Amino acid sequence: MSALATLGGIGLSLAALGRMAVMDPKRRRAFQLPAGPVTSRRTGWAIALAPGLVVPFLSGAAGLVLWLGAVSVAGWALISIPPGRGWRVPGTLARGWSRLRGRASALSRRARSVGAAIAPGRLGPGWGSGWSTGWSTGGETRAGLVARVARLEGRIVALEAEVARLNDQTARPVARVAEGRETRVA
Known part of the structure; x- marks a missing residue:
């Protein structure tokens, strides 16, 4: 039931957003389309956002997050498609x-x-x-794989020894001069 409620809410919201995109007067003017019928934006927004009130009760918090994400991303993609290209x-x-x-x-x-x-x-x-x-x-072959793994393990041992040698070099005492006298730092 929760997946169906979430998917239904996403579908209803996207249908409302699509309808608002088609009927938006500013969008129609920007794409030089004839003026469409005058519709109420409040009704469109109410239909688009109504599933946000129902989905949490039917699907829980996860359904609400899915609905929010899907409507945001798919709504953005829906609005970004210019009129006349929707069939593609x-x-x-x-x-x-x-x-x-x-x-x-x-x-x-x-x-x-x-x-x-x-x-x-x-x-x-x-x-x-x-x-x-x-x-x-x-x-x-299996023998070839075993030999290859043995070579790689040998290389790892050599690299670990080199890292240990480098760490030993940096841990040795270093002579420093401070205020005219020599001090040792470990």
């Missing part, structure tokens, strides 16, 4: 959605292949077989 919006949204889905599936495939390459070497003996079933490891 559904096609543009559909093309964008299909591109987004294509990129998401490519990212998903890449993440699975990276996970398959990492999991066998990090989980130890006997743990990798179920994780990498059906995933591409880039042609690398």
Whole structure:
């Protein structure tokens, strides 16, 4: 019930905002459209904001926040579309959605292949077989992955040793001269 109440409130508010955008005299003049029928702005605003009074009781605070965000962003987008271009919006949204889905599936495939390459070497003996079933490891064998992980771990040990050496150098006492006499600072 709460999701339906939130979605219904968003739809009602956007319909009212759309109606006000179409009938707004200043907007019509700015786009050199003929004057439309005179309507009451108060009625439009009352219809647009009425779901804000009902949604919190039916959907709770989360529904109210969703309603506020969706109406703000979608209302802004609705108002920014010039008259006469509204019929292009559904096609543009559909093309964008299909591109987004294509990129998401490519990212998903890449993440699975990276996970398959990492999991066998990090989980130890006997743990990798179920994780990498059906995933591409880039042609690398299990022995190759184990060797690669061993090289990386060796590099990490070398870097940690270098950081420790640098920290030791900065922690040594330094001779400083203060007011004509030498002092040691640890």
